[in-house]
Amino acid sequence: MKKTMKFALACTTAMIGTSALAEAHASYTIGITQNNVGVDSYQTTYEQAFIAAAEANENVEVVVLDAGGDVARQIAQMEDLIQQEVDAIIIWPTNGEAVIPAVRKAHQADIPVIVTNSNIAEAGFDFVASFSGPDNVTQGARSAEIMCDRFKDLGIENEAKVVHITGQPGYTTAIERAQGFNDRLPEVCPNVEQIDEQPGDWNREKSQQVMEAFLVKYDDIDGVYSGDDNMGVGAMNAAIAAGRADGITFVGATNFAVGYEAMAEGTYWGSIYQSPVDDAEAALKTAIDVLSGEDVPFLNYFDTPKITQENMDEFSKPVF
Template sequence: MKPSAVRTTTTTALAASLVAVLALAGCAKGEVEASSDTATAGGRDQVVASPTAGSGETCTVEEFGGKKLDLAGATVGFSQSEKEANPFRIAETASIKAEAADRGVELLTANAQSQFSKQISDVQDLITKGADLLVIAPLNSDGWGPVLRSAAAKKIPIVTIDRKINATACKDYVSFIGSDFVQQGERAADQMIEATGGKGKVAILLGSAGNNVTTERTKGFKDRVAAKAPGLQVVFEQTGDFAREKGQQVTEQLIQSNPDITGIYAENDEMGLGAVGALKGAGKKPGDVKIVTVDGTRNAVQGIVDGWISGVIESNPRFGPLAFATLDAFTRGEKVSQDIVIEDSAYTPENAKADLGKAF
């Protein structure tokens, strides 16, 4: 598996910023090119693929209505959305903290413990404590009005990671950094079609309601299945809230209502691992039900090695280097993309054992 690539619409100035980030992490400048190449930042696997690709929409501090500042002397507030029992969240927070430490930036952190009302109050508290910039991993896409009004009053730039908020880029927030979730769903569908031969009955363990990740991963999967494998029917959809325990509970119900189920698409690894637990409890054997998941955690990749999971689409949680490079470029007055997309790799039965050490 090749290291994940980052597709951005930033100018070459942001590319230079990312080169600097990688250099600080011990990478030589020659490892990164403006067109395409790969390099690893302190094991965090963030690389520049093409700083001129992407949506084309950019934002500057002047357009946002803010002011230039030196990131090294700024205070950054980071709001994590979910309990850090999920390996994705553990890796995500670790990446933010590591990059802040590498840059010598003061970092204030808060964890909403999967409670949206708490996340809103957390971010407002970060603002009160003097955060000059905000990095937010949103629990939900809607309901951010109070935070956006508080940040706007102080002209505090916001970068969101891994989930979008329903607001206006370069007005309410600066940039979104995350995966192409529709494409993740499409790639998961491709793996499911291969695993099942394109025939049978499939269930979807949906992520939590109210965010773009669930909506887009579902759309990508269902549209691709409909287009490429009409013999594969989606017969069951229920939320597992991105949680292992809930994923197991839903799968237990699924086995009762649909004992002839062919495959399960879990919109994150934790729900997929919960599904594995339910299948084991029901006396199923590895491979009896094909499971495809999204994230790239070590336990899920081990599930491929053990035969319980057919494929895992990676969703890279290591946002630290790119988030801080974006903030750095923005606060120096350079153009940054409104949408910065990380290209994700995949784990299959062919590469899972060899690439297990690359999972988080």
């Protein structure tokens, strides 16, 4: 689905080519194809922030597209942007492997591609100008450290059992955060046992169902790691309904407002602070810098610190 902006969102190739307004005010035309704007509040806020940043820059015209979580639609959108001969393409991949051929086509057409938020698979790195977003492996590792530190404070680091709810299968962010958590937890808390891992698909309701099944299957659960707070709160709600939340440490990532609120209430322990506004603005700036000939690192990360009940007063409540 295409969005409309006052000067920047040309809905057809002809409009991009012939609009006198665009020619008068835009130095670059940048296309973006997003993953799935409606799936959660992070992606919705990201799109709003991206549009706002583009509107604030009179030298940029953007075409904003949403794949709706559909890989085939995203590939078609990439091909459409290539045909429109945009100056650069930003892609938030629906699937890090499946989009590589489309990214290669853009590269072959001499259109620089900036990957945002969730990277594509390594096989496609040669076709990408830069990745702009969080270091998801580090985020997973930091979540493991938060959980281990909490277990040590509780004195259960030698006996705790953990379940793990991952994001959408095949999605690079989900893979990387799970990798970071799974690699780091045994390093910092070698006696903690991870007893199960199931996908929650970034969906709160599905994650609640996954947690309900965990609670039936396991009498002893001391910690739950979820790939984002949306899923984490779903898991927490299942535990509250079952009367078992008091004995469980909940840790997530991408600190949603609901996660922040649950931390303030004392039912959710910690997360990783990540702003969709920073994410969107960084992606647009990276694209502009690439087009301007700036020296841009291939992995252009922005920082995502730990947030827990103990330090949350240092952070503003998320807007998503």
